[in-house]
Amino acid sequence: MASVLIDGIDKNYGPTSVLRGVSLSIADGEFLTLLGPSGCGKSTLLRILAGLEVQDAGSISIGERAVDGRRPKRRDVAMVFQSYALYPHMTVASNMALPLRMSRLSAFQRLPLLGHLLPGTARTAAEIEVEVTRTAKSLGIGHLMARKPGQLSGGQRQRVAVGRAMVRHPAVFLMDEPLSNLDAKLRVQMRAEIKELHQRLGVTFVYVTHDQAEAMTLSDRVAVMLDGELLQVDPPQDIYADPDDRRVAEFIGSPxxxxxxxxxxxxxxxxxxxxxxxxxxxxxxxxxxxxxxxxxxxxxxxxxxxxxxxxxxxxxxxxxxxxxxxxxxxxxxxxxxxxxxxxxxxxxxxxxxxxxxxxxxxxxxxxxxxxxxxxxxxxxxxxxxxxxxxxx
Ligand SMILES: Nc1ncnc2c1ncn2[C@@H]1O[C@H](COP(=O)(O)OP(=O)(O)OP(=O)(O)O)[C@@H](O)[C@H]1O
Ligand SMILES: [Mg+2]
Missing domain, CATH: 2.40.50.140 (Nucleic acid-binding proteins)
Structure with missing residues (x-):
């Protein structure tokens, strides 16, 4: 469990300023959504949180400790990507087990044949399998473990990506438009599943979307972002009924x-x-x-x-x-x-x-x-x- 503090983040790509002075405090266990139009800098901010991108100014704290300069693996976060980023040549079971194998087995223990002969490898591998199987069952994909991503539907792939994040028991889930590749009906169903997952796990979620219905239905608070700046951070109802800025009022609501x-x-x-x-x-x-x-x-x-x-x-x-x-x-x-x-x-x-x-x-x-x-x-x-x- 961890709070997240984003303090004065700037990010430039060459002459282009992508994030400008973004500051945001996310409470432990909160579901916070970054909502904004395409290109406003949502993914960039999420990638900086994950440690996949380095900011030009400002600081990130997770669980009240500054994590700037810390590698992604050591930040206690797990990210679900829009594209799911599953390895096509690996089975569902191997895809889900990968983060645990990387963190619990040494490079030698991970060697294809020799690794199994090394002390401790078999026991750790068995523990990982138990954990992966349990997580897969909780997501309703237990029967798909031997398949490869190419043999799955979009919704099933999305569950595998979530499962791969879950097995690490991260303090913070980072999700970048995880539902945008699904059809409208499945999106509504998976939306409910993500909400249920948040309630079940009780950990902090930072969720990125440009879909206001997703933001409004899932979030404790919504951070509305435009052109690299946060315009307002408030509960969904206030964002809709009590906007601080004309741009927020115009972005939210349909018609x-x-x-x-x-x-x-x-x-x-x-x-x-x-x-x-x-x-x-x-x-x-x-x-x-x-x-x-x-x-x-x-x-x-x-x-x-x-x-x-x-x-x-x-x-x-x-x-x-x-x-x-x-x-x-x-x-x-x-x-x-x-x-x-x-x-x-x-x-x-x-x-x-x-x-x-x-x-x-x-x-x-x-x-x-x-x-x-x-x-x-x-x-x-x-x-x-x-x-x-x-x-x-
Ligand atoms: N590696 C990069 N090099 C140069 N420009 C980049 C790079 N990554 C992102 N950008 C630019 O930064 C801006 C913000 O990109 P970002 O991916 O954060 O937007 P986004 O809000 O996630 O949009 P979308 O909803 O389309 O995913 C865009 O104008 C994009 O072109
Ligand atoms: Mg994006």
Whole structure:
């Protein structure tokens, strides 16, 4: 078991700066996900944690000890790669046993024929076999031990790669997009298995993905990364509902959050898209703001004017219980997307004029530089605390 401390990591490849001042503290036993678009530096950070890559500045501690300069084998971590990195010429059993053979047997003991004659080799090899078999059974691949990776399905290969990491009993699991080669259905199944594995083992997981559904369902906390920097590290719910930065709000959520430009008219009123909404903002009259409104923050109303936005229905996506309605609003170059309950919005057709209200407490305000402007009522999360205290 071990905590992980990432302190001020910089990494450059030639003139390209890939990581800039990345700092992050991961608790013992936590499931932390690095989430970000392709090329943002997730794998690079994970490889630095594993000791496969050397940082240009900063320090890594695992289990409260600095591990900079320590070789991968001596960091008490095990990595599962996106490609699984299994040896194609070896059986499943040999692939899984390899890390244990490397750590428990000497170079002489590992020699093909002669090694078996050396004292202790047979006993250690038998112990390794027991351990590998037990791990394989726990992952449901006990019957595949004699096969080679080429004779396995994607999901089975993924289990072998996880098993090879497990046999080392690492203090920290590092997983780099381990599910990205699987089809959608298997990905959801394996996602649940990884969550179960984390609960069973109780060790620290650092998991890399660009799939937000994976990050949201698996993690205790999500670290959102963009262009080599960490933008926010918080529990999934806060990343979604309480983003610190416009880029985080736009990266998380599907369909994407609606971003509308508005202007403060006077205290408590914001003009936008030909209407006026009653929203408290800590900004002076005339100040431009961006309003971030998630699709589910809209609801159907039967009137236009103040408090509502009016548009023409461009397209409707049926999702079963919900509808995603794309609305063209005057003065907006991209449609607004509202998520409405299908049963409440039965007769919507393209071309129709529609009015939607907005839940003011769900509107996120952003300044011109993308920084989140928290309203007093929000920053006064404190105002919620006394109620909890009374309830207790
Ligand atoms: N060995 C290398 N030499 C030069 N540039 C590299 C090297 N490894 C990575 N990079 C660059 O560093 C950046 C970050 O790469 P990295 O693999 O960490 O991204 P990632 O977030 O894991 O992306 P993906 O989701 O596509 O796997 C990329 O622009 C990549 O081209
Ligand atoms: Mg990567």
């Amino acid at each position: 994407k959050i609606n971003m509308l430009e508005g202007v403060v008219r006077e205290r408590g009123l914001i003009d936008l898209a030909g209407s006026t909404l009653t929203i408290e903002a800590d900004a002076l009259p005339g100040a431009p703001l961006t309003l971030g409104i998630r699709p589910e923050a809209f609801y159907l109303v039967d009137y236009g004017g103040p408090g509502a936005l009016t548009g023409s229905v461009r397209m409707i996506e049926h999702m079963g219980s919900d509808l995603f309605v794309h609305l063209d609003l005057a003065g907006l170059d991209h449609p607004l997307i509202a998520r409405l309950l299908a049963e409440r919005a039965p007769h919507i057709v393209p071309g129709q004029t529609l009015h939607v209200g907005v839940r003011p407490d769900r509107v996120l305000l952003f300044a011109g530089d993308g920084r989140r402007l928290r309203r007093k009522v929000e920053s006064g999360r404190a105002s919620v605390t006394p109620i909890r205290e009374i309830a207790r």
